[in-house]
Amino acid sequence: MEFTTGTCDATNRRQLATPWGISHNSLLMMTRLLRVVLLMLWLELGIILILVPWSQIWDANYFVYRYPALALVVNSSYVRGAISGLGVMNVFLAMDAFRRRTAAVAGRG
Numbered sequence: 001m002e003f004t005t006g007t008c009d010a011t012n013r014r015q016l017a018t019p020w021g022i023s024h025n026s027l028l029m030m031t032r033l034l035r036v037v038l039l040m041l042w043l044e045l046g047i048i049l050i051l052v053p054w055s056q057i058w059d060a061n062y063f064v065y066r067y068p069a070l071a072l073v074v075n076s077s078y079v080r081g082a083i084s085g086l087g088v089m090n091v092f093l094a095m096d097a098f099r100r101r102t103a104a105v106a107g108r109g
Contacts, residue, residue, distance in 0.1 A: 035097075042094035049087025053080035 052058055058080070064071045073079060 039094050039097055042090050042097070046087045046090030046092075046094060049090060050084050051087075053083045 059075070064074055
């Protein structure tokens with residue numbers, strides 16, 4: 001059975017339908033997915049660390065009731081500010097990682 005030059009099998013159709021920037025490499029796709037998950041984790045952790053020290057959750061927790069001496073340290077505005085500062089740092093690191101990734105992708109094109 002002979003094919004003419006005008007026909008196209010399944011492999012050629014997939015190559016024609018695949019845009020230039022899409023990769024079917026599973027390792028590359030898993031790496032990208034891991035980057036996105038880690039970026040979202042950094043961002044969420046940062047937002048939680050910014051907001052929780054100033055909420056009711058911070059004031060009424062198990063450890064403050066169980067260890068009253070710990071309440072003096074935990075309820076200090078300096079400690080709350082330090083933990084919120086770590087949250088701000090996490091948010092900036094997530095934004096920087098996103099910025100570096102988008103710059104690398106834009107540089108390839």
